[in-house]
Amino acid sequence: MANYNYDVVVVGTGNAALSAALSAGEDGLKVLMVEKGPKHKRGGNSFFTDGAIRTAYGDKEGLSRIIDSLSESELEKIELPEYTEEDYYGDIMKVTQEKSDPALAGHLSSKSYETILWMKEQGVEFQLNENQYFERDGKKVFWGGLPIKTVNKGIGLVEALFEKAEERGIDIWYESPAVSVEKTDGKISGVHVDSKEHGEVLVECRSVILACGGFEANKEKRAKHLGPQWENAVVRGSEYNTGDGISMALEVGAAKAGQYDGCHAHTTDYNSPRTGDYSKPGDIYKKSSYPLGLIVNVEGERFVDEGLDFRNYTYAKYGKETLKQTDQKAFQIYDSQVRHLLRKEYDLEEATMIKADTVEELAEKMGVAKENFLQTIKGYNEAVQDGDYNPGVKDGKSTKGLDVDKTNWALKFEEGPFYAYPVTCGITFTFGAVKVNERAEALDENGEKIDGLYAAGEMVGDLFHHNYPGGSGLMSGSVFGRTAGDFVKEYLKQPAGI
Template identity: 75%
Template sequence: MKDEKHFDVVVVGTGNAALSAAVSASEKGAKVLMLEKGPEHKRGGNSFFTDGAIRFAYNDLAGIKRIVDDLSEAEASKIEMPEYDIKAFHEDLMKVTKRKSKPELAEHLVSKSYETILWMKEQGVKFIMNENQFFEKDGTKTFWGGLPVKTDNKGIGLVEALFEKAKANGVEIWYESPAVKLEKKNGEISGVQVKQSNGVSVVVPAKSVVLACGGFEADKKKRMEYLGDEWEEAVVRGSEYNTGDGITMALEAGAVRAGQYDGCHAHTTDYNAPRVGDYSKPGDIYKKSSYPLGLIVNTEGKRFVDEGADFRNYTYAKYGKETLKQPDHKAFQLYDSRVRPMLRVEYDLEEATVFKADALEELAVKMGVPKEVFLKTISQYNDAVQDGEYNPSIKDGKSTQGISPEKTNWALKFDKAPFYAYPVTCGITFTFGAVKVNDKAEVLDDSEQPVKGLYAAGEMVGELFYHNYPGGSGLMSGSVFGRTAGMSAVESIRDKTLN
């Protein structure tokens, strides 16, 4: 048994939200314990698996220069950076969530995003330019989509920098120590029950608890219960430990459910990706999101979505879900040689599954789809492609006419051999249904009153994301609400004596 200890703040989880909470509480002088369900080599949650793409309202290139240290003046002079302010971030969030994001939480996320990224930098997180978010023409890099920055060395770099800072601040971390229940005394949270490796639970007393232990994406039964039966077979793109424990504990302690329980973020993922995130192959290496440049067909050889409806940031989550609804939960992304050089780096990795052929007939055979249907799909598509100026850095309106589904942007004929087909399925990223919180990250009960001493951050925040999220805002949400939770937790105990 671990030594009987008292902590000011216990943070459950070791992902980005938890680390942000732990660092923020400890920098204010609190004695902090982090609890991790998995072993040390599997720490960091979904955050570990990310590409580190992080969204914030930077205003203009000057705002980026304050964040990215390695951006030289010479490089900056060759960058075309569209402006992206609080209003633009807010509009993106509202657009993809069908205007359902709770105003108080949406406002908190976007308005705190810039000061939070500065704070992250102060904590030792290093940022670089996001090479997946620009198109280069005549030596100029034109960025698009409001996501020009990512963390150095992806999610691994992010969590390792924060682990280092947490350690420097004296934060203690217990591994293989899942939180199983919250303790309450006189109506206030007073500690957490932790299950030890010998199966016995111990109570760790604490003045406040921050729950930052993810959604229920890794729990097959809960996925089927809330999202639908088809989700049984979804690949889990990240942590195997996010099984909804935090939600269960919070509800038992008086919190109320909030957000879209039948919604989640998902991504088209290599059909042969591991069933849960593989810690020996870090980085988000199995996703396949260059489809706006190509076509998608199912195993019957038919198209089923408008590949060019919008930039990938705004459609990949939806299209992952659409793929799960197809026969065998499977689809193929198709590219010809004209666009193949423009695909993201994941398509070049040895982990990528691909069929290549010089003729469409041969490709159909390799894919195992009905040849006649497949050839008809391609020829009907090619006949429907309209003239227009092709430009992948803007929504160019170069579209098809007379087919369904149409392709509304970036429609080039599919006719330049060799041809490539990448088999994909749906990978679940995280679930949207969680618990009710306010903009202080306080967990609320059914009368909208705080459950005293209880805070939540990251995927545990309900009512922020519905239907989809603007790429890069999962990490920013963890950072903003994690930091807020840490500050609020300390604030609430300021009149109690800090250890």
């Protein structure tokens, strides 16, 4: 059997793994990355993202250091609320209902800005996030702490990092799933890889960085941890994130951490691929403009308050509610007053769209219980209250007296043509993973580190509970990946026997 020997093996090729490998490789360590999928399916969930990335940019000047292409005149036309480390930390704590480990949340928020500048040094380019502003008096008014995305979405991000990895001489084995981690005398000593090209081999190394995702693409584990209805969820990203890394870490003594019955999810086109289609990346199937319209199930009934809040605060929850409906199906419906306000995903040829001139015709084409549906629309229209409609703020224009009221942005559903978009729930990633500290070191049940074992990205447990502030999946991968690489360098400076 051939003998393979590296300083560090990084498992996975998503953003966290690439960040870890690049950081570890900075000092000339011998780095191997192993990827379960073939080369044309590399990059994990990171490849599928919209590229939105959250960082504590501070103010406009901080932003301009990230986005090189911003001219002075463009900057003048931007209204941007300040966003500090404290704001970012506060957002993590708010959306996780204070469940996030303060040390991990603090590490993510405090390292986010220097890490995004480091990403830039690795060749990643950034631009303004067109989904996070509205126009007012000729200015782009940003909201929500997320004004930045990577150029060419997730594809641009991972391709830039792969290019740097190649430049740095990092080896990458494709179709080579890591199977288990080897521990000798309490320290990591290698990783078993089942490689198409190299066979079943033990790669000897003193450190392993696990950055191979959660268990979102594993039906059985979804059903076990999240609940039986999750078996049928669409997987929005990589088909390979089946929880291997978590199992490998637990086998060598790492502790579980985080919310195992929690995940991030999104309403997605009913006809989207069952797992991410690598020829159609860029997050094109999500459907999140429902605060402007109504959502009904196959029985023709509404089941959530579409206008409870801005989409960022409700889409994860409503995705899950959709899973509870017959056939895990619902329809977002819009009339012509609002159709032009929908996000651009609704205009793509991949979007499943039903169009009709009358509400009756719409019901027939949707295949919902027609009489019920017509009753729902009639009751809703009668319950709509007067008020000023303004999709840019929570306008309080609501219905009154319904079992489920719409509490903002309630316009009558009355101007044809009418549109319906069938949707279901797509899982993004799972929250329960492995216990790590802010050095990305994997910890055992007693909080002691396992020498040589690190975890990053979706494999960091105890960071996100219930939800996450949008754009933090990528930033967490970058911060904890880079951190893992940094501490591997420090660890490997110690002689092997110590």
